[in-house]
Amino acid sequence: MKRKGTKTAVLFLCCALLLTACGGGQSTGEEGGTYDANAKATITWLNILHTASPPTDTVLNKIEEKTNSDIQFSWIPDASKEERINTALASDSLADIVTLTILDNSSVRNALKSGMFWEVGPYLDEFPNLAKISEDTRKSASIGGKLYGIPFQKDLARNGVTIRKDWLDKLGLEPPKTTDDLMAIAKAFTEQDPDGNGVNDTTGFVDRNDLIYGAFKTLGSYFGVPNNWKVSEDGKLTPEFETQEYVDTMDFMKKLFDNGYINKDFAVTAKTDQQQKFAQGKAGIYVGALFDSKNLFNMAKGIQDDMELEIVNNITSTGNESDRAIWAANNGIGGLLSFPRSEVENEAELKRILKFINDLHDEDAFALMTYGVEGVHYTVDDTKAATITDTDLWQQEVQPFASSRPKEYGYTIHDADPLKKKADQLIKENAKYAVLNPAYSLESETFTTQGSELQKIITDATYKYILGESSLEEFKAALENWRNSGGNRMIEEYEAAYKEVNS
Template sequence: MNDAKKARKATAALLCSSFLLLSACGGGGSQAASGQPYDENSKATISWLNILHTASPPTDTVLNKIEEKTNADIQFSWIPDASKEERINTALASDSLADVVTLTMLDNSSVRNSLKSGLFWEVDPYLDDYPNLAKISEDTRRSASIDGKLYGVPFQKDLARNGVTIRKDWLDKLGLETPKTTEELMEVARAFTEDDPDGNGKNDTTGFVDRSDLIYGAFKTLSSYFGTPNVWEVSEDGKMTPEFMTEPYIQTMDYMKNLYDNGYINQDFAVTAKTDQQQKFAQGRAGIYVGAIFDSKNLLNMAKGIQDDMELVLVNNITSTGNEADRAIWAANNGIGGLLAFPRSEVKDEAELKRVLKFVNDLMDEETYALMTYGIEGTHYKLDDQGAATILDSDLWQQEVQPFAASRPKESGYDIHDSDPLKQESDKLIAENADYAVLNPAYSLESETYNTQGSELQKMITDATYKYILGEIDRSGFDTAVENWKNSGGAAIISEYEAAYKEIQSQ
């Protein structure tokens, strides 16, 4: 059995911002606070401490429709994404919460400790009573649990969204086929760098364009193609190995170093921001982008008026061996985007909990999903006979609809879909990726050392990885960094994860 299949088998076994405040924190407007008994079928007043990923909160236009569909008066308290860690930590410490609390940072020690402390309801015993919640898979529930207990409804994200976006017009101009192996991808990178793919007679292009992100940039996706485990690898006897202590991780570093040494990648990738990376691609300065496959639509839109001849091909089936059996792609957070959690201080009893769970269940209906994704038909989008949606007014959509997108408990699996062909193709490949997704077996496990030192220790490995790729250290230097990681707390993390894994397996 190949490593990817082994990994899949092993893992299967805040204070409110005043200018954004739409309602007071603390759930003061809840139905229970008004003295009315909770009834699952009655209209409820539900407060929601939520994360805002856009510049401003949405207007009431779409909100009113969502309230109709969920039979609820929703009182949002919005926290800007940029300050979510500080605000959520403060809200947890001061018990300034709401009926529903969006928790996206499940690796944050304050969040994990609050969940483990009993501050929030355990919901797994109730999910199967609701049609949409009942469909949440056991793998998802397990991945979103802490110490084997599920303290909220998981945000269900696509398991594996990454792949390779390539300039098809450049491939055609140079007579190249779409690559299926890492070796073929390297040759495309060479040709895009050395063979003048844009035909302007200048040496002004590179193959890859990347950014300073070893996870959501090129590195981790490429590492999947070499068979690197997803963060951690667990053996059949429960031994845990971090990804950077495996040979495929070293092979990935060598691959990236080869790209860098030969100039097949932008030489400033280690300090390049995502927006700059995308701009460079859109401006025709590179032809290979590794990241979320759905970024392709945005890349093409950004290129309009600059690279109007740009054609893209999306690739998700690259391996280092050329064998289909070795296909693998890492799953970001095991497809978990966080939790919708329900504090006991606000949701007072089981009756209230059931009403709030029904509200979340209703958010996952097809019609509510359409509202939170596309808006109101005829106002924000039009629909063709195949269920494909086209946005009518982008500015209006961004103002009234887009802020809700990150609040969807489930982001895929619905009939309504984007009319853009490139978005449809990326959705298809992302769905296909699920069959080859490699989960992180330690995602739901507890390690006190990781909770207190994990970020600091990971920085040691991140720095060493960059230094290796940039030629500042050799293999011996990297091995020394790994030993320092172990001696500084890494060995304790391994032991604690092994103990936690053993305990979970015995339950």
């Protein structure tokens, strides 16, 4: 942990980060130095910014006080994170802590495997909060069986259906339990004038150009599609798009499209436009993150003031509870907080930084990074329900820290908003039915170098089938092209890696 001079709370990267060093630990050897948990730490952090501007120092000062540290952030805008991280890795211009969220990026993956970052697995159990990280999470966040950072722990399965309850009530319909129910509701919302304006101007679903975080993958879970890969008892891997359940999901989406039960432009609609259409009353079914319901409701204020929303997470294609399933996004891993050996020079420095990350897992640190300072940004009642009191100030001083929380669940403090509260409950319930990606932590050189190119073959073929631009035979021909273009090699590599890990 190289000591830095003047504190700079916020820096933007222009090209590569140039962080100068002065001084160091008590020993230059990797195992040297003396770990002092009570010593104030000066920590640099190369982090991702998901908001328009960096935060002011109000919350930062409280975090520093809580963790006994001086934190110097260098912020990378989310829109340019891949280019900036690649540049920083190539030039070894990093920081004590580096936020890595694009773990499937070849440069990131190769840097982790190369030994550029500390392997932290052996140290976790020395710290009370880090010791609680489950074995499943550690395994999913590992590469080649080694953990090169503290995983961002996110809820396993956050998706479900948000639906206009006021429209259901008007048409005498119940919330859906099956995919057939969803289809019937989509038809009614399209054809029976649920908003009562006498104009044929609504659809059932509103979706966006995203087969993963849009409707398709969640609907796929309801039909029993595996999460990316299906593993047989003998260790053979089958890609999800070669299953009948995937075809069933495409057929469901195709029926929605053919009958006009979904926005015709969904394949080219951005997420912001999708949410705006829902908020404007253009559609009544939104499939995505369950906590989006709160945002959708707030966006509709002044436009659809009579809007009532229902959120649903218990849907199957069969109606049988035993078939309930929901895909787990990245197995609940949001990335890694990693520690470059070039900056964190010995074990003592590493342990002091791990102590800092451990402290960020505490309830009061979570509250600071989620809600801000009590009495300034929010109030809290006796049930620990928090209400933001100054939204503009919260957005400026608190919101930028939200994506830096190393863990996002399991705390007593919670949102007082009823929709967010219910969404949190349903997301917690989803964890019991979460389907993991069995290949998430496995190594495939083909996936690392050709993954995006190969996925495009499948994405294009899926959209063409749903939009009626190709037949099932043509879809299967695209799958064969995928196999011949590197898919077969990817399968072989994953099967070998799976066998090695599970032998």
